[in-house]
Amino acid sequence: MDRIPGSMGTGASLFLRIGQAFFSVASLLFMSVGVEFYSYTSFWYVFFLLLW
Numbered sequence: 001m002d003r004i005p006g007s008m009g010t011g012a013s014l015f016l017r018i019g020q021a022f023f024s025v026a027s028l029l030f031m032s033v034g035v036e037f038y039s040y041t042s043f044w045y046v047f048f049l050l051l052w
Contacts, residue, residue: 032047
């Protein structure tokens, strides 16, 4: 049976996960630095929740 590209254990899967981590870090940096999003309480709640 053929493997589907992006399924678990393939190189494409690893590339997709690394890309997902990169874009999540970039979006957090943009929100905390770029547009003064830090003033919103819900953002800080989720941010600190992820850190702990």
